[in-house]
Ligand SMILES: Nc1ncnc2c1ncn2[C@@H]1O[C@H](COP(=O)(O)OP(=O)(O)O)[C@@H](O)[C@H]1O
């Protein structure tokens with residue numbers, strides 16, 4: 001009952017404060033968009049793709065403004081070809097098997113090639129589907145025609161049947177692609193790998209800041225003290241805060257995920273539910289942490305001072321720089337950062353398609369973070385009322 | 388007469404700094420006790436101790452027979468803090484609703500009680516205005532309405548008449564007397580001598596020490612002066628004489 005009243009009040013206050021609302025919902029999208037364009041800016045590069053014995057239909061489908069096709073026939077190894085001609089990639093076909101060798105010193109070019117190949121395959125499949133539909137339509141048309149004549153001339157051999165069996169030829173070839181990298185590996189793609197991390201960070205950052213400042217304001221205006229002069233339990237206050245801001249964090253997360261999916265066209269290999277789960281947990285950690293940190297700030301300005309200490313370092317350990325290659329003591333610091341676990345889990349789900357059974361250790365640690373800060377919060381409120 | 392609030396040998400302070408010492412007071416059911424003293428004398432500290440926001444350093448505080456601090460007792464106390472603590476982005480009605488619910492009120496009693504409480508402080512016209520647009524006096528009145536809204540048995544009011552014009556002050560005192568006749572116990576602090584004269588009994592406090600205690604007319608007689616203000620001045624001089632003798 002009291003918790004509900006708390007939640008309602010948090011929502012009311014938030015909805016009245018248009019600027020904070022905009023900060024919570026629009027700013028993250030702006031940041032993500034900026035990052036998107038930063039990484040896309042060199043996307044009007046063209047990547048040189050050498051093809052050897054590849055079906056002309058596929059080559060045609062793969063070709064686009066960002067790809068320059070070179071037909072080669074020499075027997076040199078792909079590596080040799082790339083060395084000699086600085087191709088971004090060489091694609092060779094044997095039967096249904098495609099071998100794609102990427103130079104990969106420029107990840108943008110690699111991703112252009114990979115995207116183009118994917119797009120090409122999808123294009124071929126679509127064409128095949130359309131062709132199939134067309135033949136089916138024709139066949140059905142013929143059948144209908146013959147059905148009408150059938151009443152006159154019974155027992156005639158239909159050539160519609162023959163047409164039906166022709167359909168198989170329209171089906172797209174199912175190419176299997178094996179990809180090789182000369183420099184680095186497949187994880188060295190950029191925006192695709194960066195976005196899940198950014199998503200987690202943006203959720204964390206804004207929820208941390210806004211919930212922290214909200215509780216801070218409650219402290220500086222004296223309403224927290226006033227609240228504790230009512231029979232409300234400390235737990236009810238914290239739960240009210242968590243749920244109220246949790247609702248906003250959830251909406252924000254949904255917005256960011258949908259925006260990433262539909263505007264940036266990010267491919268989520270794993271389940272979207274897992275993406276949401278991780279983001280919600282990140283928000284929970286940010287909430288409890290923001291509320292707790294705000295007890296050490298005497299003003300909004302001091303709260304801002306915690307950003308370089310609490311929020312920024314998390315980015316460095318979120319996987320943008322591989323943590324397992326850092327010095328031991330740095331790794332230890334990394335393991336104290338909630339974003340390290342959140343970003344790890346996010347990357348695993350988004351780029352590797354991991355499911356819940358594979359990411360649960362990260363999930364568990366995030367839960368633990370939230371629980372620890374929750375207890376710390378309950379104790380921090382004790383300062384204002386002993387019971 | 389049952390003692391509703393009982394403070395015994397209370398010593399209170401912040402950290403190592405002792406602010407009030409050896410305070411004894413009791414307020415019985417239906418009584419209005421006025422706490423008078425200059426600013427910084429420790430009135431708010433005493434009030435916060437009675438509310439259980441501070442744990443006594445020494446001595447004890449009981450409210451309705453329960454030792455403070457106690458969370459549940461707070462449901463029976465209507466509190467008005469010295470500093471207005473209101474949600475400025477919300478309307479007065481939303482503030483009253485929220486604090487009413489926090490106090491544990493039934494939702495169905497809210498409209499009627501909000502109507503009553505705002506009538507006492509003449510705020511009904513501005514009930515749906517945002518508190519951020521209120522004047523200082525209006526905020527003070529809303530704080531008092533919040534203390535009244537849950538129909539509590541005890542009212543603890545820290546400087547309720549500051550910034551309130553004389554006409555409304557009279558209206559509020561009328562309501563306080565009516566409530567005390569109905570058996571509500573009221574404890575308030577003030578440094579306005581007019582408020583002191585309205586109280587049933589007084590506790591004068593200076594530098595954290597009680598310097599005089601009793602019914603207003605009894606105190607005037609005892610000190611052989613004409614009004615409460617003179618009582619306070621004389622009692623203060625006595626205190627100074629006493630300390631310099633030490
Ligand atoms: N939160 C606090 N921390 C430390 N000292 C305080 C605090 N609140 C009040 N004091 C000190 O206690 C003394 C009494 O203050 P207070 O109880 O507010 O007096 P009054 O309400 O009579 O004006 C003052 O000297 C004040 O500086």
Ligand SMILES: [Mg+2]
Pocket residue numbers: 427430431432469545
């Ligand atoms: Mg005071």
